[in-house]
Amino acid sequence: MSTTRGARARAREEVTAAIKDEARRQLAAEGAAKLSLRAVARELGMVSSALYRYFPSRDDLLTALIIDAYDSIGEAAERADAALLKKGDGVAPVRRWVAVGEAVRAWALAHPHEYALIYGSPVPGYTAPMTTVPAASRVGLLFIGIVRDAHQGRGVAEPPLSVELRPEAERLAAELAPDLPPAVVAALVAAWAQLFGLIGFELFGQFNRVVEDRAAFFSHAATQLAHGVGLVLPRA
Amino acid sequence: MSTTRGARARAREEVTAAIKDEARRQLAAEGAAKLSLRAVARELGMVSSALYRYFPSRDDLLTALIIDAYDSIGEAAERADAALLKKGDGVAPVRRWVAVGEAVRAWALAHPHEYALIYGSPVPGYTAPMTTVPAASRVGLLFIGIVRDAHQGRGVAEPPLSVELRPEAERLAAELAPDLPPAVVAALVAAWAQLFGLIGFELFGQFNRVVEDRAAFFSHAATQLAHGVGLVLPRA
DNA sequence: TCTCAAGCGAGAGCACTGCTCTCGAAAACG
DNA sequence: CGTTTTCGAGAGCAGTGCTCTCGCTTGAGA
Numbered sequence: 001m002s003t004t005r006g007a008r009a010r011a012r013e014e015v016t017a018a019i020k021d022e023a024r025r026q027l028a029a030e031g032a033a034k035l036s037l038r039a040v041a042r043e044l045g046m047v048s049s050a051l052y053r054y055f056p057s058r059d060d061l062l063t064a065l066i067i068d069a070y071d072s073i074g075e076a077a078e079r080a081d082a083a084l085l086k087k088g089d090g091v092a093p094v095r096r097w098v099a100v101g102e103a104v105r106a107w108a109l110a111h112p113h114e115y116a117l118i119y120g121s122p123v124p125g126y127t128a129p130m131t132t133v134p135a136a137s138r139v140g141l142l143f144i145g146i147v148r149d150a151h152q153g154r155g156v157a158e159p160p161l162s163v164e165l166r167p168e169a170e171r172l173a174a175e176l177a178p179d180l181p182p183a184v185v186a187a188l189v190a191a192w193a194q195l196f197g198l199i200g201f202e203l204f205g206q207f208n209r210v211v212e213d214r215a216a217f218f219s220h221a222a223t224q225l226a227h228g229v230g231l232v233l234p235r236a
Numbered sequence: 237m238s239t240t241r242g243a244r245a246r247a248r249e250e251v252t253a254a255i256k257d258e259a260r261r262q263l264a265a266e267g268a269a270k271l272s273l274r275a276v277a278r279e280l281g282m283v284s285s286a287l288y289r290y291f292p293s294r295d296d297l298l299t300a301l302i303i304d305a306y307d308s309i310g311e312a313a314e315r316a317d318a319a320l321l322k323k324g325d326g327v328a329p330v331r332r333w334v335a336v337g338e339a340v341r342a343w344a345l346a347h348p349h350e351y352a353l354i355y356g357s358p359v360p361g362y363t364a365p366m367t368t369v370p371a372a373s374r375v376g377l378l379f380i381g382i383v384r385d386a387h388q389g390r391g392v393a394e395p396p397l398s399v400e401l402r403p404e405a406e407r408l409a410a411e412l413a414p415d416l417p418p419a420v421v422a423a424l425v426a427a428w429a430q431l432f433g434l435i436g437f438e439l440f441g442q443f444n445r446v447v448e449d450r451a452a453f454f455s456h457a458a459t460q461l462a463h464g465v466g467l468v469l470p471r472a
Numbered sequence: 473t474c475t476c477a478a479g480c481g482a483g484a485g486c487a488c489t490g491c492t493c494t495c496g497a498a499a500a501c502g
Numbered sequence: 503c504g505t506t507t508t509c510g511a512g513a514g515c516a517g518t519g520c521t522c523t524c525g526c527t528t529g530a531g532a
Contacts, residue, residue, distance in 0.1 A: 008499070008508075032357075033269065037490065049492080050510045058490065121268075121356025122440055133445075165456040168449040176446075189447060190434065190457040196442075197433015198426065204358055206432075209369075210412075211425060213404040220401040221426040224464065244479075244529065274518065285521080286481045294519065 016054050018044060020068065023061055024114070031113045032062065062117070067135045069114040074138025076107040081142060093150035094223065094231045100142055101195050101222035102215075108199050115203060119196055140192055144177050147188055147229060151180055156230040159187040184230050191225040198222070252290050254280060256304065259297055260350070267349045268298065298353070303371045305350040310374025312343040317378060329386035330459065330467045336378055337431050337458035338451075344435050351439060355432055376428055380413050383424055383465060387416055392466040395423040420466050427461040434458070 022040045037058050041048040055061040080103030081096055108115040118136070150156050161169055161183035169182035177185050198221050201207050202214050211217050227233075258276045273294050277284040291297040316339030317332055344351040354372070386392050397405055397419035405418035413421050434457050437443050438450050447453050463469075 006500070012508090036488085038488080047511055048490085049512075052491075053509060116357030119436075119442075120440070121352030136442075160460070162456050162459070164452050165449075168447070168452055171448060172446070186453070186456070187460070190453070190460065193437040193442065194430035194433045194457070194461075197430045197436060200355075200433060200436060201429040204355070206355070206372075206429065210408070211404070212407060213401075216400050216404055217422070217426070220398050220422070221430070223398070224396070224423070224426065225430075228460065228464065242529070248479090272518065273520090283482055284519085285483075288520075289480060 012054070019051060019054055019061070020064055023065060024068070027065060027113050027117070028111065032117050035062070037061070063132065065114070066118055067132050069111070069118045070132060070135035070138065072111070072114070073104060073107045073118070074135060074142070077103050077139050077142050079103070081146070092231075092233070093146050093153070093155050094226045094233060096146045096149075097143065097226040097229075097231055098219060098222045100139075100146065101225075102219060104139060104195070105199050105202075105218055108203055112203055115199075119200060120204070143188060143192055144180075147184060147231065148177060148180060150231050151184065155232055156181075156184055157232055158183050159228060159230050161186060187229045191229050195222060195225055248290070255287060255290055255297070256300055259301060260304070263301060263349050263353070264347065268353050271298070273297070299368065301350070302354055303368050305347070305354045306368060306371035306374065308347070308350070309340060309343045309354070310371060310378070313339050313375050313378050315339070317382070328467075328469070329382050329389070329391050330462045330469060332382045332385075333379070333462040333465075333467055334455060334458045336375075336382065337461075338455060340375060340431070341435050341438075341454055344439055348439055351435075355436060356440070379424060379428055380416075383420060383467065384413060384416060386467050387420070391468055392417075392420055393468055394419050395464060395466050397422060423465045427465050431458060431461055 019040060022043050023035060026035050026039060026043075035058070037051055037055075038048040040061075041051045055064065077100045080099050084091055084096055084099045108119075147156065158181050165186060166182065169186035172189060173180055173182040173185040176189070180188075198218055202211070202218070207214060255276060258279050259271060262271050262275060262279075271294070273287055273291075274284040276297075277287045291300065313336045316335050320327055320332055320335045344355075383392065394417050401422060402418065405422035408425060409416055409418040409421040412425070416424075434454055438447070438454070443450060
């Protein structure tokens with residue numbers, strides 16, 4: 001199939017991958033603002049105009065990197081959860097929640113510029129195209145899955161829900177997890193955003209000269225967030 | 237004083253202010269990435285090199301805008317709190333907390349690019365200079381003040397605190413608010429970061445196709461955050 | 473009051489960017 | 503085999519941040 005489809009197509013994929021790799025290298029080294037198409041081309045031994053055969057613009061290259069980053073952080077999160085599940089079958093959902101949060105944080109610390117690309121401020125004029133949606137959803141879906149498992153195991157205490165938010169909570173639940181109580185889904189979405197708020201503040205320097213033991217701080221806060229969603233502690 | 241110090245110095249301040257104003261206009265219109273020194277100079281009817289008499293580099297202009305933005309959002313938050321306090325003297329701290337949160341969110345929605353500048357990903361080679369610290373602290377200090385007032389009024393229920401976080405919590409309390417219990421201070425710092433996480437997710441598009449009634453969602457989440465810090469509901 | 477250094481704007485110029493267009497070679501297809 | 507598509511190279515355009523030099527203006531000290 002894809003091998004018979006010609007050396008042409010295969011070469012194209014290879015060059016495309018090489019461009020992305022080099023771009024990712026520059027991204028990690030200097031940040032998105034200093035990512036230069038010409039520098040990428042130069043490093044690859046080709047001329048800048050040749051690069052436009054593969055990516056119609058700098059923003060399209062960025063978009064490709066964004067999707068890859070979403071997939072990378074999503075996979076890191078999923079692996080952390082899977083590794084925990086493999087250890088034993090009685091894993092408390094709280095532990096899974098915190099482990100996934102810590103995995104996300106670890107990925108962010110290891111790839112700060114890529115994290116900034118996807119969870120920081122959107123770059124130029126640029127609105128993320130629909131193609132990024134599936135990759136971007138992976139971490140969120142993982143959290144939903146954990147809460148769902150907890151709910152099926154009767155491990156969820158329903159969080160409070162104000163009357164003002166009830167309609168929105170029901171809409172959220174219908175769209176994201178119809179099998180979960182609206183109050184849980186609303187709390188889940190909020191906790192999801194808040195978790196990334198903690199990571200963003202740490203990564204973007206807001207915790208400088210404030211929080212010192214950031215790992216402990218994050219784990220504690222993530223645990224509290226899990227409680228807020230209704231995930232209860234394992235019976236000690 | 238400053239008037240006798242010469243028309244020279246006054247002209248300098250005026251030009252500096254004009255540059256910042258025009259830069260802020262471009263920032264609001266197109267974002268930090270498209271802020272161009274040359275375009276600012278062009279709009280002001282001067283040549284680009286003249287601008288370097290006032291700001292030694294583009295990054296220095298950005299830094300000035302960052303400080304102004306921090307001051308602006310801090311002032312917006314403080315005004316919201318003051319306005320609430322003026323209405324009556326028995327204002328529940330929870331209400332103040334939520335009002336300040338909503339003011340911060342409103343400012344962010346009104347100045348998305350400036351918000352991205354200060355709470356989004358740091359721009360080029362970054363490392364915010366020390367000079368930004370006081371302005372950057374205003375919102376945080378305001379939250380601390382609210383919790384402190386609540387504590388003096390016996391309106392704080394101490395949040396849970398894991399043994400792992402106790403040392404860090406005590407350090408935080410000693411540094412930020414020695415008169416408050418470490419558990420409260422730790423929860424406060426976490427809630428502070430989480431609140432901006434909610435705003436960032438809304439502003440940077442993470443809530444697109446997810447949360448619809450964002451105002452209600454934010455108010456609810458902010459209220460929950462206040463409870464997490466220990467601010468209790470007013471006795472109904 | 474006069475003088476001279478400091479402050480300032482204009483202009484040219486450097487190295488760099490994203491992007492477009494054209495041209496010739498090479499590969500793929502009929 | 504010929505034709506069409508694909509690709510890289512090169513030149514070029516408009517724009518960027520930033521530096522340097524050159525004169526004009528202005529304000530402060532002798």
